[in-house]
Every structure is written in C-alpha cells, then in structure tokens.
Amino acid sequence: MQNKLLFCWLLLSGLSHSQAEFIREARYHLPRTDSLITFESGFTGSGKYNYYEDSTMKLELMMNELIRKGNRNRTDTLKQSLVLTQLSTLCVKRIHTLMPTKTARKKSLQKRIRRIFFGSNCSFGLIESISFEIPLVKKSGNFHYNKTGPDGGFNLYEGKSKPKATKENPEPEEIPLEAYTYEEIQQLIRTRFNRKKINKYLSEKNIAAFGYYIQLDESTVNKSKIPKLKVLLILGEKRFSYRQRRTFNR
Numbered sequence: 001m002q003n004k005l006l007f008c009w010l011l012l013s014g015l016s017h018s019q020a021e022f023i024r025e026a027r028y029h030l031p032r033t034d035s036l037i038t039f040e041s042g043f044t045g046s047g048k049y050n051y052y053e054d055s056t057m058k059l060e061l062m063m064n065e066l067i068r069k070g071n072r073n074r075t076d077t078l079k080q081s082l083v084l085t086q087l088s089t090l091c092v093k094r095i096h097t098l099m100p101t102k103t104a105r106k107k108s109l110q111k112r113i114r115r116i117f118f119g120s121n122c123s124f125g126l127i128e129s130i131s132f133e134i135p136l137v138k139k140s141g142n143f144h145y146n147k148t149g150p151d152g153g154f155n156l157y158e159g160k161s162k163p164k165a166t167k168e169n170p171e172p173e174e175i176p177l178e179a180y181t182y183e184e185i186q187q188l189i190r191t192r193f194n195r196k197k198i199n200k201y202l203s204e205k206n207i208a209a210f211g212y213y214i215q216l217d218e219s220t221v222n223k224s225k226i227p228k229l230k231v232l233l234i235l236g237e238k239r240f241s242y243r244q245r246r247t248f249n250r
Contacts, residue, residue: 036079041065045182070202084211098131124236151176
C-alpha cells in the first residue's frame, strides 16, 4: 500500500513539475510587448479542401470572417493580438489534448492557460479559451486505412477492410472517404462557434482582441482514424484588475 502511495506521489510530482516547466517556458517565449494586427477576412472558398496542398491559410481567413461576423462587424474595435496568437500556438503544439473529456481535466487545462497568460505582457485581459476540432473527411459507416492505397491523401477507404479479390472481380476498387469542401468546413466551424458560445462572447462582451492557432492532429493521421484539425481560440478584453486576476488563480 505504501509503495502504491509513493508511486502515485512521484507520478503527480512529475506531472506538476512538467506543467510548471512548460508554463515557465511558455512565458519565456511569449513576446515581451504585445502588438495588434488588423486581420484579413472576406475569404469564400469553393471545392474540396486538401490539407497537404492548401495547409491552413485559407481556413484562417475563413475563421477571421466568422469572428468578424460574430463580433457584429465591429472590426474597428477588434484586433488580433500577437501575444494571444503566440499563446494559442504554444498550447496547441505542446499540450497533448486540448479537449479532455473529464470536467476536472478541463478545469486544469483552463487554469494552466490562465497561469501562462497572467505571466505575459499582453495588453488585454483573458476572457475565454475555447478549443474544438474540425474533421477533414466524411464518415458514414465503417472505414479502414491502407497506406499503399491509391488515394494518396489520408488513405482512408470505405468498409472494415480492403475488399478481397474474386474471380469475378480480381482487382476490387477501394472507395476513398470523401473530403469536406470549403463550404462544408465553413459550416462545421460555424456550428462549433454556436456550440462553444463563441458568437455569444463576441456579441455580448467587450471583446477587444483574439488569437488562435490551427494545426493538424498528427495522432489522427496514418491510421484508422478520421483526420482532424486542432483549434484553440483565445478571446481578450481590457486588462483585469489585480483582484480579478487573483480569482482566476485560485
């Protein structure tokens, strides 16, 4: 029993140390002074979205457009913060999961982001950090992964496994899963905005700045999983008072 307790204590101590180390590293790499960027918007995409050819640049313009609309077109008061953008980038790249299922882990994630933020020199207060995922291909039933398949993209195909050859069909064709179009991804993001109450924050609160980062979740690639993009969006308003800052650190 004592050995088990000692093991748990060592494990928790190691996790706490690694988190503290990450927080110190993140604060070190964040810009010493914040700067504001007038963001571009107005992108309207069409056709299939291909991550390997198009990366995320067009999706970022799409996100900007949805943020602008959610803010009720008050683009003159809404800017992109360099610190908030860098903070979201560091978190997406270094934190293993941005969408924990357990409530305690969700609170722990939010607290970690706030601890990093309050050690930064951002010109704005932290309102909310919202994470969500964007699937890149459609799934209507069973599917499988074949690394030597003809698709050349994520190599995901319909059915539980590769179809077997028969006398009637010696070379059965594998049907690749269909990729989402830009219009469909825009609707997916819009749905996430509604579910995560992002539009509510943008319209009801005095949001002055935002930052976000989009990255392919490598753990969903080259295996029988639906490939997804990870997104972390951070919203900010005017700086909190010292008393408000203390309540978030409890």
